[in-house]
Amino acid sequence: MAPLTLSPFHWRKKGLTPEEFKNHYETVHIPILQEIAGDKFPKTHRRHYVVRTSEEPTSDDKSNTNYKASVYAGTKAEDFDYDVYSELVFEDEAKFKAFEAVMFDPVLGPKINEDSVKFIDHVKMVWINISESTTAQTSK
Template identity: 40%
Template sequence: MTFTILIITTRKAGLSPAEFRNEVERIIIPFMKELLGENFPLSHTRRYLKRNESPKAEGNTERNPTTPATVFMGTQADFDYDSVSELTFADQAHFSAFIGQMQQPEIAARIGEAEAKAVDVSKNKIVVVGSIETTMKG
């Protein structure tokens, strides 16, 4: 049975949403994939919030004064983060191997250096997913 976690990530102050995405996609993820090898998740799906340049949007936040999220329900403050990632592992043992490798001092330091350029790690949130249900059209 697969094991899945969700990570909510916030970009570092001073970085645009496009710069954040570019840093994650071109530097951090390829670097982690190379470093972790077989312990990298089966899949690592990233979903970036849609943000638009809008200096006068109502409810802009201090973190996103000119890049409000496209919100249909809720407030800008509810969506002050930048991405939601879903990491899927073969099973809990695979996840444990991943975490064990991530916590090795040398690897943790190298990943920390890569993330420091783009991610405000103090705002990261990580949770284990329970059941996953999908409803398809038709």
């Protein structure tokens, strides 16, 4: 069977800077998820954070109004209001279903959720199924 790749998009909870969000995700949430999921954890869990720079570093404003996305082409930084998208790769759908069972387990699921609500805006969260990645490299 072909690998299954899911890509969740997450928005940081109101009141957190992008740095606080990333720090919590990397140093608190991922270790909790790895510990609870054990061998059900995805084959890979890659996170891609939107680069955001504070327009007024001394401001108390932690919203995207102050932390605009770094856009290299185009002019609409506000189009990128999410903070991270991830790629979770599972060997197949059965492996994903095993991970999903942990996430929705009546004992284990709440432990994961208890942490995620501290830094993720669950109202905006979305997960999509994406096709296998294709890669182009510089030829030598």
